Amino acid sequence: MAAVDIKKGLAGVVVDYTAVSKVNPDTNSLLYRGYPVQELAAKCSFEEVAYLLWNGELPNETQLAEFTARERAGRALDPVVKSVVDTLPTTAHPMDVCRTATSVLGARHELAEDSSPEANMKKAIDLWAAMPAVVAYDQRRRRGQDAVEPREDLDYSANFLWMTFGEDPVDEVVEAFNVSMILYAEHSFNASTFTARVVTSTLSDLHSAVTAAIGALKGPLHGGANEAVMHTFDEIGIRSEESLEEAATRARAWMEDALAQKKKVMGFGHRVYKHGDSRVPTMKAALDKMIAHYGRPELLGLYNGLEQAMDEAKAIKPNLDYPAGPTYHLMGFDTQTFTPLFVASRITGWTAHIMEQVASNSLIRPLSEYNGPEERHVP
Numbered sequence: 001m002a003a004v005d006i007k008k009g010l011a012g013v014v015v016d017y018t019a020v021s022k023v024n025p026d027t028n029s030l031l032y033r034g035y036p037v038q039e040l041a042a043k044c045s046f047e048e049v050a051y052l053l054w055n056g057e058l059p060n061e062t063q064l065a066e067f068t069a070r071e072r073a074g075r076a077l078d079p080v081v082k083s084v085v086d087t088l089p090t091t092a093h094p095m096d097v098c099r100t101a102t103s104v105l106g107a108r109h110e111l112a113e114d115s116s117p118e119a120n121m122k123k124a125i126d127l128w129a130a131m132p133a134v135v136a137y138d139q140r141r142r143r144g145q146d147a148v149e150p151r152e153d154l155d156y157s158a159n160f161l162w163m164t165f166g167e168d169p170v171d172e173v174v175e176a177f178n179v180s181m182i183l184y185a186e187h188s189f190n191a192s193t194f195t196a197r198v199v200t201s202t203l204s205d206l207h208s209a210v211t212a213a214i215g216a217l218k219g220p221l222h223g224g225a226n227e228a229v230m231h232t233f234d235e236i237g238i239r240s241e242e243s244l245e246e247a248a249t250r251a252r253a254w255m256e257d258a259l260a261q262k263k264k265v266m267g268f269g270h271r272v273y274k275h276g277d278s279r280v281p282t283m284k285a286a287l288d289k290m291i292a293h294y295g296r297p298e299l300l301g302l303y304n305g306l307e308q309a310m311d312e313a314k315a316i317k318p319n320l321d322y323p324a325g326p327t328y329h330l331m332g333f334d335t336q337t338f339t340p341l342f343v344a345s346r347i348t349g350w351t352a353h354i355m356e357q358v359a360s361n362s363l364i365r366p367l368s369e370y371n372g373p374e375e376r377h378v379p
């Protein structure tokens, strides 16, 4: 039998063109529609970046005003979604809640079966606008709290924090949250985006594709890693009375032990970047600001200790989920809510890819090499 070149995990396989983003591991850079992500994070609101991903250009003032008005008009918690969420146990994983809510919103959308460019753009904006209410309400109901009404005077990030915590958000926190939303928005053919493109390639609808993408993002080898990072911190033990150095020493010992046991430590490594994730320095700077804001140096100790021990032992660098996890923890999100925050952001990238797939579609259907039993017959 001739040897077949199996590309396990599709590693290194170029599947299609995309104009949405460029991940370049050689220059350690990430461009959204040509713009370096660090510049977008420093100079733009998440709304501007969402507009860019969907339209290919940054909005002018008039376009931004019209776009933000559309987003603000779609923020309220859909009463049917709320009633469905209320039937789910509070022990349900928030990613399952997000996935279910997306499915309900799809089934209820007046353009559910329309995949024209105009319909898909409307569905993308509607879903993106609706998701913070779902994520925020789900965290609140698990804490025994009622839903909070959205505020039209706040931007996307500030309103997200408002609807989650019901308190006026602090500018510094909003800024760090906005950075995380921008950095999480898009990353070429990652597993969840590819999932969305596979579903779209069968000419299925946008909400079906996003529902499937949420399922793919949930796993700890992908978006679920931001939650897993916090579980690592919890396992090591967060001790607020501890100094940075003491925390780092304990974290180093934990990592050495984990690696000796050949454990995979979530928040480290990447399929494409081999010398560090382009987004980490920007997210780490946001984390540093939050550590200073909340006065929690021991978290930086844990962060540094794990990073240094991993680098020394295996030269594997952190990915975006590593600084994002403790940042969201400091802001007050439940650990299980971290990946749904990623969902709210990545809806922009997923749906940009869905629209690109529709515009230049070919059914995605690779081949496999059979290695089961030889042909046989029922006795």
Ligand SMILES: CC(=O)SCCNC(=O)CCNC(=O)[C@H](O)C(C)(C)COP(=O)(O)OP(=O)(O)OC[C@H]1O[C@@H](n2cnc3c(N)ncnc32)[C@H](O)[C@@H]1OP(=O)(O)O
Pocket: 009, 220, 221, 222, 223, 225, 263, 264, 265, 266, 267, 268, 269, 270, 271, 272, 314, 316, 319, 320, 321
């Ligand atoms: C936003 C995001 O989705 S970013 C990714 C988030 N995911 C994680 O943080 C999960 C942890 N990381 C990993 O599992 C991997 O690095 C992946 C899945 C992200 C990329 O994996 P791949 O490119 O398939 O590399 P693979 O898993 O084969 O690892 C290559 C080697 O590095 C090791 N390695 C890679 N990541 C890690 C890690 N996080 N901890 C320990 N060892 C690791 C592997 O054990 C393997 O070692 P070996 O050759 O001795 O067997």
Ligand SMILES: O=C([O-])CC(=O)C(=O)O
Pocket: 184, 186, 187, 189, 190, 191, 222, 271, 272, 319, 320
């Ligand atoms: O690109 C990947 O494989 C995973 C990732 O970092 C992302 O989706 O943001």
